[in-house]
Amino acid sequence: MDTSGKSISHTGDITLGRLLELTAANHDLPLVFSYEGRAIKSGYHVTEVKAGHFSALDCGANPEAWAEIFVQLWDVDERDRTHMTAGKFSAIVRKVSQHVRLPAEAKLTFEVSDGMRPMQLFCADEPSTSEGVLAVTLVPRAASCKPRDRWLAERSAEEVQCRGHSVSNACCE
Structure with missing residues (x-):
């Protein structure tokens, strides 16, 4: 685990298992979430933990299924x-x-509200330890186009694998 105070990655989408792994490794540290450029207040509560299992069609009429906590x-x-x-x-x-x-x-x-403002949805960056706390930066959860995301991921993989070189897929044509 990186303890330099810098996040290991900025994927904005860690899993429950990864977060629990890091909380176990830092059991006694305060867990401080931050969002909108500030730390969550010290009296924060975890008011609900719920699991959702979703089935859907994306904008390309592809079936999708996933679990979300x-x-x-x-x-x-x-x-x-x-x-x-x-x-x-x-x-x-x-x-x-x-x-x-x-x-x-x-x-x-993460669903976050102060009880006055509407609930906002966030995903979490990879936690880091800094100044004696386990810090988790929450990032607004943006909408995305799953077919486009898959295409970009496939294109990126093709570029890396093309003849063992990191070049555009044009060399493979």
């Missing part, structure tokens, strides 16, 4: 409270998993 964070201040530890967060998720199937490979979506 939603973690709802209530961004509030409460007197004398500090940020919960990574261990407490893990314990909450373990408690939920006794009643709800939470696939480790599921995509994570």
